[in-house]
Amino acid sequence: SQQGEEDPQALSIQEGENATMNCSYKTSINNLQWYRQNSGRGLVHLILIRSNEREKHSGRLRVTLDTSKKSSSLLITASRAADTASYFCATVPAWAGNNRKLIWGLGTSLAVNP
Amino acid sequence: NAGVMQNPRHLVRRRGQEARLRCSPMKGHSHVYWYRQLPEEGLKFMVYLQKENIIDESGMPKERFSAEFPKEGPSILRIQQVVRGDSAAYFCASSPRETGELRLFFGSGTQLSVL
Numbered sequence: 445s446q447q448g449e450e451d452p453q454a455l456s457i458q459e460g461e462n463a464t465m466n467c468s469y470k471t472s473i474n475n476l477q478w479y480r481q482n483s484g485r486g487l488v489h490l491i492l493i494r495s496n497e498r499e500k501h502s503g504r505l506r507v508t509l510d511t512s513k514k515s516s517s518l519l520i521t522a523s524r525a526a527d528t529a530s531y532f533c534a535t536v537p538a539w540a541g542n543n544r545k546l547i548w549g550l551g552t553s554l555a556v557n558p
Numbered sequence: 559n560a561g562v563m564q565n566p567r568h569l570v571r572r573r574g575q576e577a578r579l580r581c582s583p584m585k586g587h588s589h590v591y592w593y594r595q596l597p598e599e600g601l602k603f604m605v606y607l608q609k610e611n612i613i614d615e616s617g618m619p620k621e622r623f624s625a626e627f628p629k630e631g632p633s634i635l636r637i638q639q640v641v642r643g644d645s646a647a648y649f650c651a652s653s654p655r656e657t658g659e660l661r662l663f664f665g666s667g668t669q670l671s672v673l
Contacts, residue, residue, distance in 0.1 A: 475659060486562070486649055486664030487601075494659075532600060536660055545591075545614060546660060550600035 465552040467533030474536040564665035577637040583652030
């Protein structure tokens with residue numbers, strides 16, 4: 445079953461603004477990942493944050509993880525029209541062991557208006 | 559270094575026909591995952607395979623659906639006697655052989671339309 449839940453479901457901003465998306469999950473995790481999906485395309489891995497990390501940066505992306513609240517946020521700074529896409533969080537549960545399976549959220553649809 | 563290749567990109571079938579979706583993982587990847595996605599929805603896990611083995615098929619309907627990943631050749635997701643409800647985008651993803659952090663590489667998907 446899906447354990448991630450992204451918030452908001454949809455977000456519309458102007459180019460140059462920052463976009464923040466949140467992800468909550470239910471069980472303890474090994475790591476949490478964010479993926480982007482452009483319309484009609486497959487998902488692209490953006491960033492991975494381990495359970496013992498609190499913050500990670502990659503270019504204009506900043507991810508935070510709060511394991512006590514079982515939540516993560518993805519911040520995209522200085523957004524561009526090309527950032528328009530759906531963003532998904534996925535977790536590797538701590539119980540998974542060698543079962544290499546990601547648990548997916550339902551996604552946030554981001555629209556960046558020129 | 560080709561990525562994950564899926565074909566066909568679009569597949570149209572009439573009710574009752576069979577659909578065969580192919581996925582060639584990235585070079586060096588021996589783990590394959592199939593997902594289904596309906597419009598405005600997230601990914602639904604279907605099946606996880608390694609070469610010649612089905613590891614987890616808990617997300618796959620018991621009837622009409624099957625998957626394989628033979629020693630040679632692509633992974634195949636097979637849907638027999640398709641119904642309109644099977645219309646969806648089907649994505650394949652692969653991950654490397656070595657242990658470590660799981661990170662998936664996705665294909666561009668097959669859009670299945672059942673008439």
